[in-house]
Amino acid sequence: ETGVTQTPRHLVMGMTNKKSLKCEQHLGHNAMYWYKQSAKKPLELMFVYNFKEQTENNSVPSRFSPECPNSSHLFLHLHTLQPEDSALYLCASSQDLAGGTGELFFGEGSRLTVL
């Protein structure tokens, strides 16, 4: 049990579908992140939220739209994706954005397949 829960664990969608990934953290953390994990590539930071305000958008295409209604919940809305967007999407949280323990707490990920 990691304290960070992601749903769904697996998602298959067509290029014209609209779907959303959900992340919830039960750790009382203030910062939340979306990462993309693809084979043989470093984890790619996508978005950072601190106290539910977006502080970083790492040049992510607009077909990925994040939403952070509060410090415990983070969504990634998906629309008109491409097959190359197929990957494992990881949500993470940390106590604070700056300083602190530096430890990220990860969810188990949502495996996305775009057909």
Place this chain on the structure above:
Amino acid sequence: AQSVSQHNHHVILSEAASLELGCNYSYGGTVNLFWYVQYPGQHLQLLLKYFSGDPLVKGIKGFEAEFIKSKFSFNLRKPSVQWSDTAEYFCAVTPGGYQKVTFGTGTKLQVIP
């Protein structure tokens, strides 16, 4: 911008063999360094971290890492691996005081019984 290099993509060892996984980073200022581990089917979790002080840090499950500032390295070591150490290991770096974490590509370790 900082970057992290892990030169070994796939390592296969027999049980009881010694392990050393390389990690080099590029960043000129103060850094915080991490090793994360991802066991098959599980989430990424912290193995150990270096912020300051003793450059030899010890983590969970008998792992340790040494920060060598002059070499920009933070190699992970374990004297004797077990089958249960089979996992993917990620080195990560963040500038001191800010948590934009940059990860390496990961090293898959397979331990043969």
